[in-house]
Amino acid sequence: xxxxxxxxxxxxxxxxxxxxxxxxxxxxxxxxxxxxxxxxxxxxxxxxxxxxxxxxxxxxxxxxxxxxxxxxxxxxxxxxxxxxxxxxxxxxxxxxxxxxxxxxxxxxxxxxxxxxxxxxxxxxxxxxxxxxxxxxxxxxxxxxxxxxxxxxxxxxxxxxxxxxxxxxxxxxxxxxxxxxxxxxxxxxxxxxxxxxxxxxxxxxxxxxxxxxxxxxxxxxxxxxxxxxxxxxxxxxxxxxxxxxxxxxxxxxxxxxxxxxxxxxxxxxxxxxxxxxxxxxxxxxxxxxxxxxxxxxxxxxxxxxxxxxxxxxxxxxxxxxxxxxxxxxxxxxxxxxxxxxxxxxxxxxxxxxxxxxxxxxxxxxxxxxxxxxxxxxxxxxxxxxxxxxxxxxxxxxxxxxxxxxxxxxxxxxxxxxxxxxxxxxxxxxxxxxxxxxxx
Numbered sequence: 446x447x448x449x450x451x452x453x454x455x456x457x458x459x460x461x462x463x464x465x466x467x468x469x470x471x472x473x474x475x476x477x478x479x480x481x482x483x484x485x486x487x488x489x490x491x492x493x494x495x496x497x498x499x500x501x502x503x504x505x506x507x508x509x510x511x512x513x514x515x516x517x518x519x520x521x522x523x524x525x526x527x528x529x530x531x532x533x534x535x536x537x538x539x540x541x542x543x544x545x546x547x548x549x550x551x552x553x554x555x556x557x558x559x560x561x562x563x564x565x566x567x568x569x570x571x572x573x574x575x576x577x578x579x580x581x582x583x584x585x586x587x588x589x590x591x592x593x594x595x596x597x598x599x600x601x602x603x604x605x606x607x608x609x610x611x612x613x614x615x616x617x618x619x620x621x622x623x624x625x626x627x628x629x630x631x632x633x634x635x636x637x638x639x640x641x642x643x644x645x646x647x648x649x650x651x652x653x654x655x656x657x658x659x660x661x662x663x664x665x666x667x668x669x670x671x672x673x674x675x676x677x678x679x680x681x682x683x684x685x686x687x688x689x690x691x692x693x694x695x696x697x698x699x700x701x702x703x704x705x706x707x708x709x710x711x712x713x714x715x716x717x718x719x720x721x722x723x724x725x726x727x728x729x730x731x732x733x734x735x736x737x738x739x740x741x742x743x744x745x746x747x748x749x750x751x752x753x754x755x756x757x758x759x760x761x762x763x764x765x766x767x768x769x770x771x772x773x774x775x776x777x778x779x780x781x782x783x784x785x786x787x788x789x790x791x792x793x794x795x796x797x798x799x800x801x802x803x804x805x806x807x808x809x810x811x812x813x814x815x816x817x818x819x820x821x822x823x824x825x826x827x828x829x830x831x832x833x834x835x836x837x838x839x840x841x842x843x844x845x846x847x848x849x850x851x852x853x854x855x856x857x858x859x860x861x862x863x864x865x866x867x868x869x870x871x872x873x874x875x876x877x878x879x880x881x882x883x
Contacts, residue, residue, distance in 0.1 A: 452753025783824025
């Protein structure tokens with residue numbers, strides 16, 4: 446049996462074993478060593494060891510832990526809750542105001558943390574009680590919260606983009622710049638959809654009561670400024686330092702951590718309990734990401750050593766299909782694989798298989814990376830798995846999964862619409878990087 450065919454059997458075995466429910470990281474390590482020993486002999490142990498050490502010592506990946514800590518400090522200090530309540534008071538007389546307040550807050554929170562697992566529960570705890578009290582449509586509320594929470598995987602400082610950069614050999618700073626306008630576009634589409642639904646059916650989002658809005662305008666504005674200004678300054682300083690070239694992503698993330706602590710102290714919200722919880726959850730999250738990344742890299746190295754990616758690329762190129770057809774086939778494959786798999790194996794194993802084709806066809810890798818990122822974001826809202834639904838269910842148990850799924854599906858199609866727009870109009874993605882990195 447040729448090594449190329451052995452590589453194909455490796456990939457098939459990977460998906461079968463994962464679908465059977467085995468832990469992904471240990472499955473990856475076992476398959477890398479097992480199939481690698483069959484095809485490469487003792488060399489596989491040196492190869493896997495090298496891949497693990499090189500992954501763990503990659504300086505740019507330190508940004509994963511730093512951005513995670515930054516977001517968790519802001520979350521623990523409750524800074525986004527103040528902004529949400531201010532937006533709620535300022536726009537409360539408008540129908541559907543809580544939908545808009547949720548999405549705006551979610552967008553800013555996404556720019557402070559790249560963790561969906563943190564964003565969705567926090568948004569649920571912030572917005573859920575107010576929406577229920579104001580008799581908002583439950584399924585549309587669930588869809589708004591879960592969709593808003595998933596923005597954290599796309600909008601910088603997205604952890605997925607940090608991992609995607611080295612894998613696809615694209616500058617992380619350029620990826621961050623390329624993701625900003627698509628993220629804003631997606632948030633705008635969400636707002637347009639929820640406000641249109643409310644306009645067509647006012648019962649979906651009635652205005653807040655006079656009693657709830659009986660707050661002096663001066664206080665409303667003060668709460669808005671106090672809630673927005675520190676977080677916005679932190680975001681601009683962190684991302685601005687990276688995009689301007691003043692700091693690397695890792696250095697920018699370190700500055701963001703310091704800024705988050707300073708902001709929390711200024712709001713008198715910082716204590717030992719918050720720091721302890723943030724450190725613990727940072728270690729758990731970063732360990733999970735890094736072991737998955739190292740294991741995925743090891744499998745990818747064995748897979749490449751077998752020569753299977755070249756076989757697949759050469760076979761597909763003989764079909765002589767247009768570049769656009771190839772891209773859509775890859776995006777559909779990512780979308781389907783995103784149900785059973787985490788995004789890390791897809792980014793580190795699946796995407797590199799197709800990268801030789803993308804390069805040979807002359808496709809802009811920066812544009813392609815953002816298309817993949819938005820597609821993988823869509824998987825968070827796609828039944829039957831849709832992890833965002835379980836995060837929301839965990840903090841609002843009275844909302845059943847069927848109702849949450851019902852609210853999420855329209856937003857899933859809105860994200861697919863965004864992918865189509867980014868495909869048809871590449872300048873949405875490329876304009877800002879071109880402007881900043883001439």
